[in-house]
Amino acid sequence: MKRFNFVFTVIVMLFLYIPMIVLGVASFNAGTDIAVFKGFTLENYSELFVDKTLIPLLLNSLILAVLSSLIATVLGTMASMGIHSMGRRMRSLTMGMTNIPLTNPEIVTGVSMGLLFAFIGIILKTQNVLGFTTLLIAHVTFNLPYVILSVMPKLTQMDPNLEEAALDLGCTPRQAFFKVVLHEILPGIISGALMAFTMSLDDFVISYFVYGPSFRTLPLEIYSMVKKPLQPKIYALFTLLFISILLVMCVMNLLQARDEKRGHNLTHKRRRNV
Amino acid sequence: MAKELIRLVNCQMAFDDEIVLDSINLYINDKEFLTLLGPSGCGKTTTLRIIGGFLQPTSGDVLFDGERINDVPPHRRKVNTVFQKYALFPHLDVYDNIAFGLRIAKLPEDEVDRRVTEMLGIVSLKGFEDRKISSLSGGQQQRVAIARALVNRPKVLLLDEPLGALDLRLRKDMQNELKRIQQAMGITFIYVTHDQEEALSMSDTIVVMDKGKIQQIGRPEDIYNEPKNAFVADFIGESNILDGIMRADRLVEFFGRKFVCVDSGFEKDEPVDVVIRPEDIDIVAPDAGHLCGTVTSVTFKGVHYDTIVDFKGFKWLIQTTDFCPEGSVIGIRLNPEDIHIMHKSEYSGMFGDYSSYSAEYDEIADPEYTEEEDDSESREEERNEE
Numbered sequence: 073m074k075r076f077n078f079v080f081t082v083i084v085m086l087f088l089y090i091p092m093i094v095l096g097v098a099s100f101n102a103g104t105d106i107a108v109f110k111g112f113t114l115e116n117y118s119e120l121f122v123d124k125t126l127i128p129l130l131l132n133s134l135i136l137a138v139l140s141s142l143i144a145t146v147l148g149t150m151a152s153m154g155i156h157s158m159g160r161r162m163r164s165l166t167m168g169m170t171n172i173p174l175t176n177p178e179i180v181t182g183v184s185m186g187l188l189f190a191f192i193g194i195i196l197k198t199q200n201v202l203g204f205t206t207l208l209i210a211h212v213t214f215n216l217p218y219v220i221l222s223v224m225p226k227l228t229q230m231d232p233n234l235e236e237a238a239l240d241l242g243c244t245p246r247q248a249f250f251k252v253v254l255h256e257i258l259p260g261i262i263s264g265a266l267m268a269f270t271m272s273l274d275d276f277v278i279s280y281f282v283y284g285p286s287f288r289t290l291p292l293e294i295y296s297m298v299k300k301p302l303q304p305k306i307y308a309l310f311t312l313l314f315i316s317i318l319l320v321m322c323v324m325n326l327l328q329a330r331d332e333k334r335g336h337n338l339t340h341k342r343r344r345n346v
Numbered sequence: 347m348a349k350e351l352i353r354l355v356n357c358q359m360a361f362d363d364e365i366v367l368d369s370i371n372l373y374i375n376d377k378e379f380l381t382l383l384g385p386s387g388c389g390k391t392t393t394l395r396i397i398g399g400f401l402q403p404t405s406g407d408v409l410f411d412g413e414r415i416n417d418v419p420p421h422r423r424k425v426n427t428v429f430q431k432y433a434l435f436p437h438l439d440v441y442d443n444i445a446f447g448l449r450i451a452k453l454p455e456d457e458v459d460r461r462v463t464e465m466l467g468i469v470s471l472k473g474f475e476d477r478k479i480s481s482l483s484g485g486q487q488q489r490v491a492i493a494r495a496l497v498n499r500p501k502v503l504l505l506d507e508p509l510g511a512l513d514l515r516l517r518k519d520m521q522n523e524l525k526r527i528q529q530a531m532g533i534t535f536i537y538v539t540h541d542q543e544e545a546l547s548m549s550d551t552i553v554v555m556d557k558g559k560i561q562q563i564g565r566p567e568d569i570y571n572e573p574k575n576a577f578v579a580d581f582i583g584e585s586n587i588l589d590g591i592m593r594a595d596r597l598v599e600f601f602g603r604k605f606v607c608v609d610s611g612f613e614k615d616e617p618v619d620v621v622i623r624p625e626d627i628d629i630v631a632p633d634a635g636h637l638c639g640t641v642t643s644v645t646f647k648g649v650h651y652d653t654i655v656d657f658k659g660f661k662w663l664i665q666t667t668d669f670c671p672e673g674s675v676i677g678i679r680l681n682p683e684d685i686h687i688m689h690k691s692e693y694s695g696m697f698g699d700y701s702s703y704s705a706e707y708d709e710i711a712d713p714e715y716t717e718e719e720d721d722s723e724s725r726e727e728e729r730n731e732e
Contacts, residue, residue, distance in 0.1 A: 231433055233430075233433035234433050234435065236427070236429070236433070237435070240420050240427045240495075241446050241447035241494070241498065242421050242451055242498070251446075251450075255435070255436075255437040256436075256437075
C-alpha cells in the first residue's frame with residue numbers, strides 16, 4: 073500500500089511538473105527546434121538580459137505587482153479590521169460579498185472593468201483613459217479579496233482580550249493596533265501580500281481589457297508574441313519567472329507552517345487553561 | 347470609614363433585548379477587596395467590563411471618584427485589568443510585557459526599569475525577564491499578567507477569574523499571594539469568581555449575584571451566617587433549607603415542632619425558609635434530641651463525615667466528626683443560634699434538600715472542574731523536557 077502511494081505521488085508530480093521541465097530543458101537548448109536537444113548553452117539567458125524590449129516590460133510587471141499588492145494589502149487589512157468589528161450577521165454577509173469576485177470568471181471581471189473605464193473616459197472626455205492608472209486600479213481590485221481572505225482568519229483566531237489588554241494599559245485604539253494586533257495578524261498580512269503579488273505578476277486576462285499603449289506588462293507582450301514562433305530566450309524568461317514564483321510560494325508555505333506551529337502551541341496552551 | 351471610589355447607579359445591560367444586568371446599584375470603597383461572586387451567566391463579568399470601560403451600560407451611571415465615566419474609554423481610566431486568559435502579548439518577553447503600559451505612558455526608561463524590576467520582585471519572577479511568554483507555566487503567566495497591570499499603579503485592579511485556570515494547590519498559593527499584594531500596594535481589588543471558598547477567604551466585601559441581580563452584599567461572615575435567601579444560602583457553603591412558619595418573634599415552627607431562634611421582625615405566621623448549616627447540628631441519642639432520623643449514607647471527607655439523615659422523608663446533610671453507621675437512628679439538637687430564618691423568595695424550594703445527594707457534590711458544584719486539571723501537570727512536564 074505504501075509503495076503504491078509513493079508511485080502514485082510520483083506520477084502526479086510528473087504530470088504537474090513535466091511541462092515546466094520541458095520548458096527548463098528547452099531554455100538550455102542550443103538549437104531552436106524543441107524536438108532536438110543540440111547541446112547545453114546559456115546563450116538564451118545572456119540574450120535575454122541584453123534584450124531591449126523584454127527587460128523593461130519585466131520591470132513594468134514588477135512595478136505594477138509590487139504597487140498593486142502593497143495598496144491591496146493596506147486596504148485589505150483595513151477592510152478586515154472593519155469587517156471583524158461588525159456583528160456576526162453583517163460579517164458573514166460582507167465576507168460572502170468579498171468572496172464573490174474570487175469565483176467570478178476573470179474574463180467577466182476584465183470586460184466589466186474595461187467597460188467601466190471606457191465609461192469614465194467618456195465622462196472625462198479623454199481619449200486615452202487606459203494606462204498605468206487603470207491597470208493599477210484593476211489589479212488592486214482583484215487582489216483585495218485575496219488579502220481579506222488571508223487576514224480575516226488571523227483576526228478571528230486572535231484572543232479578543234489582547235486588544236482590550238492593550239487599551240487597558242493605556243493604548244489609544246490606533247496604538248493598540250500597531251503595537252499588538254498587527255503583530256498577531258502579520259503572518260496573514262504577509263501571505264496575503266505574497267498571494268496578491270503573484271496574482272498580479274502573471275495576470276493577463278484582466279490586464280488585457282484595461283491596459284493602454286503607454287504601459288504594457290510582460291504577460292501582455294508575450295501573448296502578442298505567441299502568434300509568431302517563440303524565440304528561445306522566452307523559454308529562459310519563463311524558466312526564471314517560474315523559479316521566482318516557486319520561491320515566493322516556498323516562502324509563503326514556510327511562513328504558514330511556522331504560523332501553524334505557533335497557532336498549535338497557542339491552542340495547546342488554551343486547552344490547558346480551560 | 348474608607349472613602350467611596352466607584353459607584354454603579356441603576357446600571358442595566360442588555361444584549362439584543364436580553365437583559366444580563368438588571369438595575370445594579372453598588373458602591374466600592376477605596377482600598378477594598380470586593381468580590382463579585384455568582385454562577386456563570388450571572389452578570390459578574392459584565393459588571394467588571396462596565397467598570398473597565400469595555401462595555402457601556404444600556405442605562406444607568408458609572409461614577410468614579412464622584413465623576414460620571416460612562417463615556418470614558420478604557421485607556422483613559424485609572425483601572426487595570428487582569429484577564430481571565432491572561433491576554434499576555436505573545437510577541438513580547440516577560441520584561442517587555444510588564445513594561446508595556448509604562449512605555450505607552452512615555453515614562454523615562456530608567457524609571458520603567460526601576461518599576462518593572464520592583465514589580466518582578468513583588469510577583470516573585472526575578473530572573474524571568476527575558477523568558478518568552480509561551481515558555482511560562484500557567485501560574486507564572488498569571489503573575490506576569492498581575493505585574494503588567496499593577497506596575498501602572500492603578501487605583502483599582504479588576505480581576506476576571508484570574509485563578510480559574512490554575513490547579514488547586516497553585517490556586518491556594520495565589521489566593522494568599524493576591525491578598526498579600528493587595529494589602530502591600532493598598533489599592534482596590536475588584537475580583538470576579540464563581541468559587542465561594544475563594545471569595546470567602548480573600549474578600550472584605552462579597553457581592554453575590556444571580557440572573558443579573560445582586561442577591562446580597564456583605565462581609566464574608568455576614569454572607570455565610572445571615573444569607574438573605576435560599577440562593578445565597580445554597581451557593582455559599584452547604585445548607586439544609588426547610589419550610590417553616592414564624593409563630594412569633596424568636597419562635598419558628600417546622601416539622602411540626604416549635605424551635606427557639608434568634609431572628610425577629612417577621613409577620614406572625616409568615617411562611618419562611620429555615621437554614622441550618624450542616625456543621626452546626628449536634629448529634630445526640632435518639633431520645634434526647636429535638637428530632638429523630640435514620641442515617642442513609644455516610645461519606646468520609648477527611649476532617650468530618652458527610653452524613654445524610656432522613657427526617658420524615660426530608661434528607662439533611664450533617665457534617666460531624668462522630669461516625670454514625672448507615673441505618674442507625676440518631677437524634678439531633680438545634681441551638682437557637684444554629685437556626686437562621688429567611689423571607690420566602692423566588693428561590694424557595696429550589697435548594698437545600700439533600701434527597702438527590704451525591705458524595706461528589708464539591709466537584710459537581712464547580713462548573714470549571716474538568717479532568718484536564720490533572721493532565722495539565724503531565725503536559726507541563728512534557729514541556730519542560732522539551
